[in-house]
Amino acid sequence: GEDVEQSLFLSVREGDSSVINCTYTDSSSTYLYWYKQEPGAGLQLLTYIFSNMDMKQDQRLTVLLNKKDKHLSLRIADTQTGDSAIYFCAESITGANNLFFGTGTRLTVIP
Amino acid sequence: EPEVTQTPSHQVTQMGQEVILRCVPISNHLYFYWYRQILGQKVEFLVSFYNNEISEKSEIFDDRFSVERPDGSNFTLKIRSTKLEDSAMYFCATSRDRGSYNEQFFGPGTRLTVL
8 A cells, every 4th residue: 555654753953954754655646745734733735746746946945756766855945943843745646535644754943 | 814623622532432523624625534643653544525425435434433514514523432542633634626636725633532
């Protein structure tokens, strides 16, 4: 079955770049997503990438997709304390409307 | 900005009891989903719902689970005969479209604790 893996924790200093990594197993992925969850809030879509792309940039966020290795990453430039949250990697696959998620990575930004 | 809301934020119940988790979708959304996350594990899909019927469901969604939209606005998840292993955070999500790309909007979740 579909399997999405992420590391559980990441700590960075304010102003540094954060890189959150994700691997997946299903080669029929169509879109890959990054969701952010702040305390007490729902999962908020941050960005997504179509599986035919290898990079997408949106302000401080850069998404890299290595389809051969089934590896997705989210880079946050100039990380701020407000970026502290849980970041979920998710994929959608051909023939299914639900999303497949990882465990989430808790990003802690140290002032 | 419109958002998905869920009630209650935390529900504690005794094993064997029934619980109902409620979700208010974004008003022009037609597709509804329930996911859950057991502490420390992945967010898992439970069920999707469209046009008053279940579209897809996972193996987790057994006979004890049911969903409905009783009044055309609330979308509910009912769990009968709750078990200890039902303890999890339950997320409702809604989307306007379906297909390869569909942005799903998530509620803040209901934390269910079964004692």
